[in-house]
Amino acid sequence: MFDLLKTVANAGRALGFGDKEDTEANREIVEKELRGTGLDGADKVGVEVAGDTIVLKGDGVSQEVKEKLMMAAANIKGVAAVQDKLAPADKSAAGQFHTVVSGDTLGAIAQKYLGKASAYPVIFEANKPMLDNPDRIYPGQLLRIPAK
Numbered sequence: 108m109f110d111l112l113k114t115v116a117n118a119g120r121a122l123g124f125g126d127k128e129d130t131e132a133n134r135e136i137v138e139k140e141l142r143g144t145g146l147d148g149a150d151k152v153g154v155e156v157a158g159d160t161i162v163l164k165g166d167g168v169s170q171e172v173k174e175k176l177m178m179a180a181a182n183i184k185g186v187a188a189v190q191d192k193l194a195p196a197d198k199s200a201a202g203q204f205h206t207v208v209s210g211d212t213l214g215a216i217a218q219k220y221l222g223k224a225s226a227y228p229v230i231f232e233a234n235k236p237m238l239d240n241p242d243r244i245y246p247g248q249l250l251r252i253p254a255k
Contacts, residue, residue: 110190110191111160111188111189111190111191112177112181112188112189112190112191112204112249113187113188114181114182114186114187114188114189114206114247114249115206115246115247115249116159116184116185116186116187117184117185117247118182118184118245118246118247118248119181119182119183119184119185119186119247119248120140120182120183120184121184122136122139122140122183122184123136124136124137124183124184124185124186125159125184125185125186126185130156133156134154134155134156136183137154137156137161137180137183137186138154140179140180140183141154141176141179141180144175144176144179144236144237145236146168146172146175146176146236147168147169147172148167148168148169148172148196149168149172149176151165151166151167151168152164152165152168152176152193153165154180157190158187159185159186159187159188160186160187160188160189160190161180161181161183161186161188161189161190162189162190162192163176163177163180163189163190163191163192163193164192164193165192165193165194166193166194166195166196167196168193168195168196169195169196169197169199170195170197170198170199170200170201170202171199171202171233171253173191173193173195174201174202174204174251175234175237175251176193177189177191177193177204178204178234178237178249178250178251179237181204181249182237182248182249199254200254200255201254202233202251202252202253202254203220203251203252203254204249204250204251204252205219205220205249205250205252206247206248206249206250207244207245207246207247207248207249207250208246209246211244211246212227212244213227213230213231213241213244214227216230216250216252217229217230220252221252221255227241228241229253230250230251230252230253233250233251233252233253234250234251238250
């Protein structure tokens with residue numbers, strides 16, 4: 108469990124989150140983004156907003172989907188943290204997260220976490236549908252690194 112996943116609040120998709128102090132509007136923005144991923148079980152996840160922190164709650168999703176939903180919420184501009192209150196339906200090993208810095212490539216990230224740069228497709232696949240091109244990552248973006 109990741110308890111609290113901190114993010115780079117000024118990075119990510121600009122969806123209007125935090126433009127107004129309307130908690131309900133911010134919750135709807137996050138819910139729409141999570142449902143838009145098309146991930147199995149995204150509709151089972153509850154969303155609460157506490158300032159610039161998103162709380163994801165519920166159960167019945169896989170560990171992989173849990174991590175992808177956390178990442179999708181974390182990559183919304185204006186979100187500073189995602190609190191994990193999701194209970195995965197399986198006992199798969201938890202992955203980890205990497206915040207992209209200037210100069211990072213998926214190959215360099217794969218080298219760091221998986222031991223070889225040529226394993227970058229593993230990281231690319233682990234971040235679908237949020238990533239649509241392995242050459243398009245940006246500083247501040249949060250990426251999921253699957254468990255080995």
